[in-house]
Amino acid sequence: MPYKKLSEQVHELSNVQRSDAFVKRFRDAVREGKIDAMNLPERFTMPKQYSRRGAEGTYQRETKDMLFDDTAAFKKWFEGVNEELGVTRRAAAPKVSLEAVESGDVDFKALVEETRRKMEASYKKGQDLGKSRAKGRKPTKTK
Missing domain, CATH: 1.20.5 (Single alpha-helices involved in coiled-coils or other helix-helix interfaces)
Structure with missing residues (x-):
């Protein structure tokens, strides 16, 4: 059986700025029993760049890594989630001026x-x- 780390899978996202949303959905799917995965003791740095309001520069967050079973069902689930997260959100309405x-x-x-x-x-x-x-x-x- 092929096993894969969550840290590797995150880099396969079409939009890595949505990696935090992907990890949240991944953990939800594990909890619901859709994906077989286990926690690993190590942590990994998310590829998403965060910025603080009113401050310059960016920072990154770390999260626990997981090992999961890379099955055909997972690949189908990943394609659907990746497509959803790849869609850009609509722009906010223009401010009245x-x-x-x-x-x-x-x-x-x-x-x-x-x-x-x-x-x-x-x-x-x-x-x-x-x-x-x-x-x-x-x-x-x-x-």
Whole structure:
């Protein structure tokens, strides 16, 4: 039976920046019984480059290595996971700014409608709150 280390398999990913997600899915599959694997005492450095907010440079993390049975079922599982992780995530929506509106990156009319809807909801909420407080008050007697 061919055995392989997790540290070797991670380098076969099409996008090594997703190696942390792959290791998490791998461990989940081992826990669920989809893959036969065992822990090894050594650790390995993940190929993913992390960066700290507000600081320069990058760093890498280490994780426990595992030995697994490299079967046809594992290869099929790996192909599916590798394909999923290889797909780039969609870009975030552009931030609303004068430049974004002028360039057409954001829809001005849609944002106007959203603003009106939010303002109306806020106004109505305030009116309802005022009405509910007025109902709870007892009229005071004046002499």
